[in-house]
Amino acid sequence: MKYRIGIPRAVMYYQFGTIWKSFFHTMDTEVIVSGETNKKILDEGATRVVDEACLPVKVYFGHAMQLAREEVDFLFIPRLVSIEKKAFICPKLMGLPDMLSAGKSSLPPLIKPTLNLVKSESRLEDFLQDIAKSLSFDKKKTRQAWHLAQGVYNKEMESKRRSFLENQIDCPGLTTIFLAAHPYLIHDRFLNLNIVDKLKKMGCRVILPEEIPPEVQNAELSCLRKPLFWSFGKMQLGSVRFIARQPGAKGIIILSSFGCGIDSFIDNMVVRYLKKMGVPYLNIILDEHSGAAGLDTRIEAFLDMLRWKESKDEDYVSTYGSYLGCDEGTARASGAGCSSTTLFQ
Numbered sequence: 001m002k003y004r005i006g007i008p009r010a011v012m013y014y015q016f017g018t019i020w021k022s023f024f025h026t027m028d029t030e031v032i033v034s035g036e037t038n039k040k041i042l043d044e045g046a047t048r049v050v051d052e053a054c055l056p057v058k059v060y061f062g063h064a065m066q067l068a069r070e071e072v073d074f075l076f077i078p079r080l081v082s083i084e085k086k087a088f089i090c091p092k093l094m095g096l097p098d099m100l101s102a103g104k105s106s107l108p109p110l111i112k113p114t115l116n117l118v119k120s121e122s123r124l125e126d127f128l129q130d131i132a133k134s135l136s137f138d139k140k141k142t143r144q145a146w147h148l149a150q151g152v153y154n155k156e157m158e159s160k161r162r163s164f165l166e167n168q169i170d171c172p173g174l175t176t177i178f179l180a181a182h183p184y185l186i187h188d189r190f191l192n193l194n195i196v197d198k199l200k201k202m203g204c205r206v207i208l209p210e211e212i213p214p215e216v217q218n219a220e221l222s223c224l225r226k227p228l229f230w231s232f233g234k235m236q237l238g239s240v241r242f243i244a245r246q247p248g249a250k251g252i253i254i255l256s257s258f259g260c261g262i263d264s265f266i267d268n269m270v271v272r273y274l275k276k277m278g279v280p281y282l283n284i285i286l287d288e289h290s291g292a293a294g295l296d297t298r299i300e301a302f303l304d305m306l307r308w309k310e311s312k313d314e315d316y317v318s319t320y321g322s323y324l325g326c327d328e329g330t331a332r333a334s335g336a337g338c339s340s341t342t343l344f345q
């Protein structure tokens, strides 16, 4: 029998959707991915989920509800505990299958295999066996289909990273901005109010964390006194530390969602590093009430500031903070840096 499997277009779909779709297609299964996020999906998710949920989890619930109306046989809701050795995924994502099962909504049966590679990558086998058992797939064919899908994903990621490494960070005529955020905030255009396209239209080259090779990110983190054990945190901090030292990168936009536990301290580490390096940044926190006009104004002001600073070769001294109360000459004489970061606190 050919199953119809529903996959919510939210959270980890934006990172691993290529693998999941390719895998199920090879297993001769019909895949239904929910549509792009919209207000109805967000509102529906927000009313079904616990109050403490962050924005992406609210959206995830909305997508699951949409798929329930598509008459799929199963929803694919993997329990992602760890996707690499010695690091974990956010607890809210680990709990997605439980939160959905405990909800009041009637949903199709869930396929909820557990992926936990924290001790060994060989535990992928358990994940595959869970899927095979739930859908009565042949175990050997399941394994082969997954490795095939993994190959497709690896090629996709390699091509993104190659194009980053082959191009100059500094593009003539464009302002290079690094967008530090989780993949699902970067690629969900409704949640991020279409920030990537906005920046491009405003004359920016946008670099994303996924373009920085993991080995480069990990090397940047090797100097930390204690290793970070959140995969998203490693990606965020490692890529920012690398980009902040590249002269071509003009500014960094940190995008996080209201209610994100991990970002509440990772963003702090990122900001402290950027201040130390004197790299301008803009910190944007999204929630379901975010408005496009407010975002546009903040981005325009940030870009104006970067361009003005560049064109005047200005050594900006903040009117806020340590030099408040002393005249500009005194501040400059004392060697104050161009920490325009203080403008964006």
Ligand code: SF4
Pocket: 054, 055, 056, 057, 090, 091, 092, 093, 182, 232, 257, 259, 260, 261, 262, 263
């Ligand atoms: S990492 Fe943050 S934004 Fe992502 S699911 Fe967890 S709490 Fe939500």
